[in-house]
Amino acid sequence: MKLNHPASSAPRARSRGSQKPRIALMAIGLLALATITPAQAATEVVEKNPGGIVAVGPVNTDHGYPSWYQDSVGTRVELCLDFENPYCGFAAGDIPNDEAPISFPDNFPEEAFYMLASTTLDLPGGGRAVLVLGLEAAFANQVQAGDQVVFGRQRVTVRGAAPNTTLTFKHPYGSMTIDTDAAGDGKLVEDISPAQGNFTTALKSNIGPFLKWDPDTAPAAPEGYLGDPGQEHTVTGSPFGYNQFSVTGGGLNLSTDQFSLQGKISTNKGVEGKKALLEGNMIDVFASSEGTQLQIEGQAGKFVTTPMETDPASNRFYARIKFEGDAPTQIKISNIGDKPVSNSVIDVTKPHGISGLEATYDGTLLNVAAASRFGNALTAEGLGVLDPGATTQATQRAAFAVSAPPERVIVKDSTGAKASVDVSVVGGEATPEGQAPIAPAPDPGPVQDPAPDPAAPAIARATPESASINYGGSIVLDGSTSSGADTYKWTQVSGMPVTLSSDTSATPTVTVPYFANTSDTAPSPVTTTEVIKMQLVVGKEDGSESEPATVELNLVSDNVTVASDARHRVNKEFRLTGTATLPGVTGALTPGSRVIIYNTTPGAPVEKIGTAVVDATNNWQLKLKPGPSRQVTSVMVQSTRGGVTSATVAAR
Incomplete structure (x- = not known):
């Protein structure tokens, strides 16, 4: 889902020929967002x-x-x-x-x-x-x-x-x-x-x-x-x-x-198409509206425009239309009492044709019965196939021996259509009283074969030995396969400073900070791409320690691009779009990436213009109305996940 939302400028009274204020999305889902600086705790x-x-x-x-x-x-x-x-x-x-x-x-x-x-x-x-x-x-x-x-x-x-x-x-x-x-x-x-x-x-x-x-x-x-x-x-x-x-x-x-x-x-009532069911050369169309004049728009060579019928004050509308040739795939319903006319387009579907579904349990057997209008084979999900019966449309039945029946049976036909019904319990004895529970045996703890030699030196083992990680990403290090380890000690020996969830755990989580943050007011000064090296030393109860084992984490930055349609019309609009792609990642990142855009126009101070969200398809967009008051001709774009690029901006 793309959620690139441009920032919005201050509004003003509007009439034709005046500048219209843009009010753009700043939140996703049911959220309330406060756009504040770090000092704005009371906002x-x-x-x-x-x-x-x-x-x-x-x-x-x-x-x-x-x-x-x-x-x-x-x-x-x-x-x-x-x-x-x-x-x-x-x-x-x-x-x-x-x-x-x-x-x-x-x-x-x-x-x-x-x-x-x-x-x-x-x-x-x-x-x-x-x-x-x-x-x-x-x-x-x-x-x-x-x-x-x-x-x-x-x-x-x-x-x-x-x-x-x-x-x-x-x-x-x-x-x-x-x-x-x-x-x-x-x-x-x-x-x-x-x-x-x-x-x-x-x-x-x-x-x-x-x-x-x-x-x-x-x-x-x-x-x-x-x-x-x-x-x-x-x-x-x-x-x-x-x-x-x-x-x-x-x-x-x-x-x-x-x-x-x-x-x-509003003077309009609207219309909601509920269902259009195919039945032979007929289509049964159902709709709802507070209006009084609904019709199904005709399709050339198939059927003519057809009014829908309703019961007073019911808001229900219905029509059965006969078509020629191949069945249409969609139906358009219009409320012609609205000005402008309201429309609802719905797909034409086939009824599943499963009827008479029953499921009863007598304490031993789960009896399932259903019929298929179209003679399709029926199956009770998780249980088995129903007997097809004497004729193709006869009731199909099956009895399944079960001790614990499901609370609901789902039956599907050979086309994949489904119907379901609650299980009705019609018999069976009360469940007998259970025996006293058996106390679990004590945990014997880890068993090693062969058993470790108490005199053997401790040996540190850390995995993965080498891995790639992106800015803002996390990875779990594992030293639990070390030999003779009574204590664990992790330290960082090189690279960008990272956060360890614990430096004494066998399996700590390493988190790399973001390359840049949306709260930044100047471009990120981060320049190091040096390999992050983490070292593990394990110790024994006698105080002896192992030789260190090392994990190497290679930083991976995303690739940031700016589209060629970048433009800035002073006092009208600033628009910039692009992509931010992390190698090897095809889905949405959690949390998502952001880009920060800076004005790098020659002769002007470097200033932050705004930020944009990178959506699940790796696209981002920043639109400002009216935008910066001085002409922007070049920008720098930094991603929170390490990507940096520069681009020219057209004055148009």
């Missing part, structure tokens, strides 16, 4: 707000996102996907081709919002604090099917406040504390939950109910929208009754009630 969410969003609608397969989200007061919002609509908040550059309609995946934005609220506090001396609250639709790595994620975010970014102090921020959905560093900067980002395709965990975020323009303040919100992102306005909707953004601490006591707000109130 944390203090007052939380779970339960503000309570329901999610069916996925619209036109773009792979839910048709709507609903908050605890009953407001539903949907994605606003119209570039020509100023209330959607798209700016130039957000849509690959802004002269064509939005379509997935070729002309689709990298991010869109169910709700986005932001505001800024101007601090004394030119600093500022920026708040972002949103429910965002984005992509784990790139605009493609399967990468869709939705997450709730609260973020506060501080620049130019009092240095080395703790600030307290309050906003409509809670409060947080942020420690500033020596420059007066600080940041906290909480994202819940960017999990691909798992759209319900976003309900556990601290966002909601959705904010709206305060109706008591003119002008009123545009009809059908939470607000207009092109102008700031007072808002309402805080579950705490606090519809402001404020900061205290460090000599500050400031607040604002002016927010930039966008969100489209």
